[in-house]
Amino acid sequence: xxxxxxxxxxxxxxxxxxxxxxxxxxxxxxxxxxxxxxxxxxxxxxxxxxxxxxxxxxxxxxxxxxxxxxxxxxxxxxxxxxxxxxxxxxxxxxxxxxxxxxxxxxxxxxxxxxxxxxxxxxxxxxxxxxxxxxxxxxxxxxxxxxxxxxxxxxxxxxxxxxxxxxxxxxxxxxxxxxxxxxxxxxxxxxxxxxxxxxxxxxxxxxxxxxxxxxxxxxxxxxxxxxxxxxxxxxxxxxxxxxxxxxxxxxxxxxxxxxxxxxxxxxxxxxxxxxxxxxxxxxxxxxxxxxxxxxxxxxxxxxxxxxxxxxxxxxxxxxxxxxxxxxxxxxxxxxxxxx
Numbered sequence: 433x434x435x436x437x438x439x440x441x442x443x444x445x446x447x448x449x450x451x452x453x454x455x456x457x458x459x460x461x462x463x464x465x466x467x468x469x470x471x472x473x474x475x476x477x478x479x480x481x482x483x484x485x486x487x488x489x490x491x492x493x494x495x496x497x498x499x500x501x502x503x504x505x506x507x508x509x510x511x512x513x514x515x516x517x518x519x520x521x522x523x524x525x526x527x528x529x530x531x532x533x534x535x536x537x538x539x540x541x542x543x544x545x546x547x548x549x550x551x552x553x554x555x556x557x558x559x560x561x562x563x564x565x566x567x568x569x570x571x572x573x574x575x576x577x578x579x580x581x582x583x584x585x586x587x588x589x590x591x592x593x594x595x596x597x598x599x600x601x602x603x604x605x606x607x608x609x610x611x612x613x614x615x616x617x618x619x620x621x622x623x624x625x626x627x628x629x630x631x632x633x634x635x636x637x638x639x640x641x642x643x644x645x646x647x648x649x650x651x652x653x654x655x656x657x658x659x660x661x662x663x664x665x666x667x668x669x670x671x672x673x674x675x676x677x678x679x680x681x682x683x684x685x686x687x688x689x690x691x692x693x694x695x696x697x698x699x700x701x702x703x704x705x706x707x708x709x710x711x712x713x714x715x716x717x718x719x720x721x722x723x724x725x726x727x728x729x730x731x732x733x734x735x736x737x738x739x740x741x742x743x744x745x746x747x748x749x750x751x752x753x754x755x756x757x758x759x760x761x762x763x764x765x766x767x768x769x770x
Contacts, residue, residue, distance in 0.1 A: 434463045434544075436537045436673050439473070443533075446475050458484070464540050466550060468516075471540065474509075476522075481529060483536045484509055484518040485543070485550040496555050499565040501525035502532060504554050519550045521558075528565065530693040534679060535561055560680055564687055572698060573690050575657075578665060580604075581689060582704050583623030583653045584611050585668045589675065595765035596676035605688040609643075614768040616646030617760075620714075623653045629745040630654065630710075637731060637738045640720035647713065649752075649760065652744060654708040662705035666696035710744075710751035711760065718749045 442459050456477065460470040468486035475481055487506075496504040507520040521539065523532040538557045539550075546553060558565075584604050591598035591612070604611040610618035620639065622632045632652055634640055642648035656662070663671075669686070673679055683693065712718060719742045723729040731738060752760065 434461060434540055436533065436670060439533050439536055442473050443481070446473055461540060464543055466543060471543070479526065481523045481532060483521040483539065487517050487519055487550055489549070494551060494555065496558055499558055499562050501528045502535060502558065502565055504551065504558060506551070519554055521554055527694050530697045531564060534683070534693065538679065564683060564692065572695060575702065577689060578699065578702060579623050579625065579655065579704070581691065582665050582668065583621045583655070585665065585672065586653060586706055587612065587619065587621050587651050589668060589672055591761050591765055592672055592675045592677050594762050597678060598765050599678050599681045601768050602685055605685040610648065614764055616643060616767055617764050618643055618646065618648045619651055620648065621651045621653065623655055625655055625657060629743070631741050631743050631745070633739065633741050634720065635739050637721050637723055637725065640714050641722040642714060650712045650714055652710050652712070653706050655704045656707050658703045658705050662703035664700045664703050665691065666700055669696060711757045712744065712749050712751055
């Protein structure tokens, strides 16, 4: 197996093409072996990045040029003494290089565990990622959105330590009722940069309304923006991938809020550190407003929406202990029906 960050580091080892000498440099992925040899990472004379997978049976391979910036071709590569056939996956658009790393990662993971022809594996991966490959670059998000996503990803990372499929419970980017939801258990994540006290802004009279047949928890994170140190959203994403998070599900959710790999690469200098985190059970004793707070279980006539703040600076309410949080997170991923 090979990690995503290893692929990213290997590119820095690939020398720039030396057109004067008529050759380019390549790095073999020694950790991956196919019947025809090791795959290679190459940067060509036009600065395009390639994943080359050696093949013995050219006739079984089909090309794929449907994606906007990443194509699959069958080409002969070699030096002055020998030529060999390769499945050539090439990125024609530099702004997709970070996404290309993910495509490469998916391909080599499959190569390591499958005897399927490399061209078939590559086509399958490209088909899966085609929607993201076709997305145009979007404008950079504001810091409020980044803060919220960072907090949700931070909690998701804790859940992913117990199960790689935890990403399926992440509903926030898709406008779900709760930020994370298993079908019976919900977690609302609130992130703040305030230095003193713990006040949380609640949007709507139903945001802290527990699910009918389950329970709701509120995770409150106090964060600090860091000029250096801490983590960027992109680094949190890389950490999730390293933990085995289902990558396509993760990146599709990020794309829903405009955080494509291209955008994430531009946000590396915006960094946060979690200074304090608490999880609360939103039960009857927890300060909150629900539809049951109003006559007829609905907002008064003429009131369209409701935003309010709760103060959890001192107990009660009491946060869960570290042991109780660990038990909750284990139960959360085990009971997921999403």
